[in-house]
Amino acid sequence: MRFTISREKLQEGLSAVAASIPAKTTLPVLANILLETTERGIRLSGTDLDIAVSTEVAADVETPGAITIPAKKLQEIARELPPSPVKIAAAGEQRVTLECGRSRFKLLGLPKDEFPAFPAVRxxxxxxxxxxxxxxxxxxxxxxxxxxxxxxxxxxxxxxxxxxxxxxxxxxxxxxxxxxxxxxxxxxxxxxxxxxxxxxxxxxxxxxxxxxxxxxxxxxxxxxxxxxxxxxxxxxxxxxxxxEQVIPKDNDKYAIADKGSLTSALKRMSVIASDQTHRIRLSFNAGMLKFSVQTPDLGEAADELPIRFEGDQLDIGFNASYLLEILRYMPTEEIRLTFKAPERAATVEPEGWSDPAKYLCLVMPLRLMD
Structure with a gap:
């Protein structure tokens, strides 16, 4: 096997398959990348037996062939090479030479036959x-x-x-x-x-x-x-x-809040919240949402935020980390929260979203300590 490839194309191919190479393995060939020549260039493949990735990049092939090369070392070499064409050749089934500018490397590979076959998918x-x-x-x-x-x-x-x-x-x-x-x-x-x-x-x-x-x-x-x-x-x-059983159909209270302001308030309250439960009390009233947190060994904090709220007053506890994570993926500036009771699941949805997609998140409440 013999081919010439640009350093950029080699790095592009290696980075594509890198995530499929296991960090530790008892099977030595899984720590290797499979290099194969194709009609359009070379194909690089990697697998950890759960996920397999292969990608094709352009290269000038002189002699066809295939071999597996230690992935980590090949990546480290490619990262340090000068910006010149890279010549790679395999003599026999195990020895690989790599030349770029004045740099020259020899690596020990493993035969292609030892590399696991990709899953049979039609x-x-x-x-x-x-x-x-x-x-x-x-x-x-x-x-x-x-x-x-x-x-x-x-x-x-x-x-x-x-x-x-x-x-x-x-x-x-x-x-x-x-x-x-x-x-x-x-x-x-x-x-x-x-x-x-x-x-x-x-x-x-x-x-x-x-x-x-x-x-x-x-x-x-x-x-x-x-x-x-x-x-x-x-x-x-x-x-x-x-x-479907856990998604509430009868939540009769709802609040509409600014996502950015709600996120900021939750982050402030999280500083004082327990590292184990991240529990924060949210008190919903007409026009105002009040936050409060008490952690025995640390102290307490309070904050409030103007909102639009429909329904009877509600005090409910949440894991602030879960709420913040959901808010990060909400695609609109305003969000709609719906509730039934302090011990029932709440939903979070984008408010005023014109996208054809339908998006809903649910978060279970935490029991409040009086």
């Missing part, structure tokens, strides 16, 4: 979705997934595909985010998929918003591809909880 039965639409769903929901290992099903994002719409839902049992987008019928099979957030992060990072993605499903894998890049991920298996 793209002839794929459906097509605009990358920007998918990224919008990911951005507004994946923050709410659980990171606890006790309920692995909640460590993924539920992706519901229907003929005319797609929806993503994520929750950790204390907060929930749900977004739905209308789509043109893709002709593909409908279904519910539970996708690891790490894979969705790669979709956001690697595919430009204007690109159309092909998406196909294998037995327990999902594949995403564009003309130059492909991402494969293992799906999380099992039934997702019935989240």
């Amino acid at each position: 793209f002839d039965e794929s459906w097509r979705i605009k990358s920007g639409d998918l990224q919008k769903l990911i951005q507004h929901t994946s923050f709410a997934v659980s990171t606890e290992e006790s309920r692995p099903i909640l460590n993924g994002v539920l992706w519901e595909l229907r003929p005319e719409r797609m929806r993503m839902v994520a929750t950790n049992g204390h907060r929930l985010a749900r977004m739905e987008l209308p789509i043109a019928s893709t002709g593909a099979a409908t279904g519910d998929l539970i996708v690891p957030p790490k894979a969705l992060d790669q979709i956001r990072r690697l595919f430009p918003a204007e690109e159309e993605l092909e998406i196909a499903r294998g037995d327990n894998h999902l594949g995403f591809r564009s003309p130059f890049t492909a991402v494969y991920t293992r799906l999380i298996e099992g039934p997702y909880p019935n989240y």
